[in-house]
Amino acid sequence: MGHTIDDAALDTLFREARTHTKWQARPVADQTLRDLYDLLKWAPTSANAAPARFAFLRSKEAKERLRPALAPGNVDKTMTAPVTVIVAYDLKFYEQLPRLFPQSPGMQQLFLSNPNFVETTAKRNSSLQGAYLILAARALGLDCGPMSGFDNAKVDAAFFPDGRFKSNFLCSLGYGDASKVLPRSPRLTFEEACAIV
């Protein structure tokens, strides 16, 4: 069993972490992106399928390729971010299952015969992996700006033209300018959002 993390860590991951749209000029090192992946990869996915693929856009050229796909309100916050990651999924993730899930040799065939199951599994688990990315980034001292305000088809045409990978959502990464963050919005209470049955 794992040990409980302390209050300061919970603040960093949840209570004090905010969504950022204004960024300090401080860059994000390649090693930090590797560290980020090397943390998030351990969090669970169904059948250990790990369908998410991550395209970290940092160069001016890559950002410019992304620009036409962005909702107008997301352009400046994305173009000024040190890195924006496309959280995508691989529609052929099942090809890795013999290695990733050796305990169940029939899994690959299950996916091969059911494209709807492939899509559902890829979307659900890449969304989870995107959430793991956000929490791993916060754990490493990075700030995040997740975004769904963009044209998926345009992103896919620009970055994944062969159709194998599909974009799920975008997430800017960097060191946020805390002075530019708006007041925190409320959350639903336990009574509103939960039931114990």
Ligand SMILES: Cc1cc2nc3c(=O)[nH]c(=O)nc-3n(C[C@H](O)[C@H](O)[C@H](O)COP(=O)(O)O)c2cc1C
């Ligand atoms: C999947 C996802 C998509 C989002 N899309 C956008 C977006 O397109 N543009 C934007 O400015 N913020 C976007 N947000 C940011 C949310 O509005 C923000 O995380 C939420 O209001 C909570 O803010 P807080 O983390 O500062 O409390 C998105 C967040 C998530 C998780």
